[in-house]
Amino acid sequence: MSTKAIETKCPGCGAMVRLGAGQKQAFCNYCGSPVTVEDTREFVTRNIDETDLKRAETEQLIRLKELEMQERRERKAEGRKKAMGIASVPLVVVLLIAFAIGAAEPSGSPLSDSAYTAGSVCFLILAWGWLFILMGNDKK
Template structure:
């Protein structure tokens, strides 16, 4: 359905103010100036398709929601990176101590094997944690 509308230039700020057919007074939505139609030659006539207006509004809302979701994902990823960065420090310290103990002990001793196992577990946890963060970034 299309309606006939006219636009007049606001004397206050120069913005175009929309008047529906038959409307004689309006206020500028930008500066608030009152506008009265005195001369019909001032009109700029346009046919407005309301379905197109609704479609444009809907498209804009969809785009805003998409941007909002993207922002949430980015904040979530940043939070994960922060947590993993903090968790990495003690894991790296344990890893280094475990490999140092394993290297200091004679090969094949129970302490050496346990230390290497603990260091390997820390290394796996670090690797998997950072890998999941990187994979999560690619799913956008």
């Protein structure tokens, strides 16, 4: 004995929904949308607030943009650290040579004073650069 079944399209995804004989309501197996049938005509029940759906989509897009911007800031900071690390090598070499010359020369000589000045300038540049990077002073 065969039973009569009604097939109708799901309003949510377009998949075919099968209702058994005498069955007035079913749920789509793919998207879960409820489908109600009366007198072989389709009646669709949708309880989706379009405003809430749009709000959720917008919030998701905003969050994705925030994550993208955060990733960009982190890459910039890494680039600055790498650049400062590379720039630090010659500055440290100059600083060490300057202090070595300053220590080797007699105190008060023009070369000694110039060497100490050059070493101090290198030290200040290094300190300022690393403090800037370590403090995370990056503009958004």
